[in-house]
Amino acid sequence: MDLDTVRTFVSAADAGQFQEAAAELAVTQQAVSKRIAALERDLGVRLFTRTARGAELTIDGQAFLPHARELLRVAERAVASVRAGSRPLRVDVIASRTAASGLMRGFHSAHPEVELDVVTLFDVETAVAAIRSGTIDASFRAVAVPGRPLPPDIASIRVLDEALQLLTGPAHALAGARSVTIAQLAGHRIWMPGIVPGTEWAAYYDDLVAEFGLTIEATGPNFGSDALLDTIADTPALATFMGERTRLVWPAGHGLRRIPVTGPTPVYPHSLLWHRDNPHPALATLRAHLAATTAGHDAAGTWTPGWVIAH
Numbered sequence: 001m002d003l004d005t006v007r008t009f010v011s012a013a014d015a016g017q018f019q020e021a022a023a024e025l026a027v028t029q030q031a032v033s034k035r036i037a038a039l040e041r042d043l044g045v046r047l048f049t050r051t052a053r054g055a056e057l058t059i060d061g062q063a064f065l066p067h068a069r070e071l072l073r074v075a076e077r078a079v080a081s082v083r084a085g086s087r088p089l090r091v092d093v094i095a096s097r098t099a100a101s102g103l104m105r106g107f108h109s110a111h112p113e114v115e116l117d118v119v120t121l122f123d124v125e126t127a128v129a130a131i132r133s134g135t136i137d138a139s140f141r142a143v144a145v146p147g148r149p150l151p152p153d154i155a156s157i158r159v160l161d162e163a164l165q166l167l168t169g170p171a172h173a174l175a176g177a178r179s180v181t182i183a184q185l186a187g188h189r190i191w192m193p194g195i196v197p198g199t200e201w202a203a204y205y206d207d208l209v210a211e212f213g214l215t216i217e218a219t220g221p222n223f224g225s226d227a228l229l230d231t232i233a234d235t236p237a238l239a240t241f242m243g244e245r246t247r248l249v250w251p252a253g254h255g256l257r258r259i260p261v262t263g264p265t266p267v268y269p270h271s272l273l274w275h276r277d278n279p280h281p282a283l284a285t286l287r288a289h290l291a292a293t294t295a296g297h298d299a300a301g302t303w304t305p306g307w308v309i310a311h
Contacts, residue, residue: 003075005039006068008032009047013065017054088117089282092127092139095120097225099162099245100140100270107289114282124200128154131275137283138274142200143309155276156309159290161267161297162243163260166190167229170255171236181263182212182303189215191231191238193222201268205241207305208266216241229254243268264303271309 012021012032022029040047047061057065093100104118119136121127127139131154143156150156166185168175174188195202195218209216222228225248232240233254242248242258250256272290274283298304 001042001071002035002038003072005035005042006071008035009039009061010065010068010072012036012048012055013057013061013068015054016056019054087280088115089138089280089286090117090119090136091286092119092121092130092136094122094140097247098140099160099243099268102245102247103140103160103270103290103294106293107286110289110293111282111285114285123196123198124148127273131273131278134275134278137278137280138272138286140270141273142204142269143271143273150273153276154273156271156273157287157291158269158271158297158309160245160270160294161299161302161304162245162270163302164241164266164268165244166239166257166259166261167232167242168239168257168259169233169236170257172239172257173236174239174259175257177259179260179262182214182261182266183263185239185261186213187215189217189238191217191219191228191240193218193220193228203307204268204305207307208303211303226250229256232256241266262301264301267297267302267304269297269304269308 008021008025008027011024012018015021015024018032018036019029022032025032036048043060043064045060045064046058047064048055049058091104093104095101101118104116108114108116121130121136121139124139124141124143125148127136127141128151130136131139132151140159141156143150166174166180174180174184177184192205195205195216205216208214228240229248229250232238233250233256244258244260272287274287
């Protein structure tokens with residue numbers, strides 16, 4: 001059903017005259033008549049009868065009027081739902097305990113007026129497809145994985161280099177160290193069951209292993225961070241890597257240690273991805289906030305894979 005004809009019908013019904021409806025709609029009286037006639041043909045009924053005083057609704061016209069008003073209200077709500085700035089900014093943070101989630105919490109504190117919808121998507125291909133389809137507005141990722149450059153319509157900016165720390169149980173050989181060098185980790189078993197082949201973080205840790213001769217094991221099912229912490233606390237031979245901004249809470253009896261890694265410090269590069277044509281005004285606000293509140297990258301004494309986008 002043509003909404004212009006419905007709008008014309010409602011205007012004519014309210015005005016009681018086609019001439020006044022034409023003036024309100026900024027069209028000719030002839031155009032109003034043609035629209036009403038077209039609507040009557042579509043519905044198969046007469047909506048108005050002409051009188052000396054103008055136009056009066058027929059019984060069918062009276063029955064149709066409240067529904068016509070509702071059609072226009074629904075149409076307005078539909079347009080408003082996608083009008084720039086009228087819907088929440090939808091951002092993918094990969095996981096709720098990561099540094100990206102912390103960055104979005106900081107943004108929300110600084111800009112409580114911006115309505116947010118935070119989601120967690122798994123891999124970069126899924127995130128990029130969601131950005132391109134408009135399902136989400138932005139995603140935090142480490143870009144770009146070797147051999148898989150971003151599509152030209154996807155923009156990115158590096159927003160945070162997150163230092164990795166060594167997480168050990170109280171009986172681990174390195175548990176008492178205030179810091180460890182990356183060379184000291186050679187020969188120690190680092191257990192990371194959450195690494196999935198083909199993901200960006202798998203590419204990152206593959207390069208870390210190749211660069212420094214580390215032993216990273218991804219064996220066994222991934223039961224989540226709580227199970228990982230239980231195992232690390234109880235197994236002196238195992239340690240794991242943890243981002244310094246990853247938020248975790250464990251029982252006091254676990255006695256876990258988070259130990260800085262130096263010489264160099266491996267850092268995980270977080271970038272923000274978005275579609276170049278995305279008009280959502282809050283997206284620009286988010287990018288400005290991240291630029292103003294996050295530290296620089298490629299600092300002296302740090303390491304990232306060579307494939308990471310520098311800007």
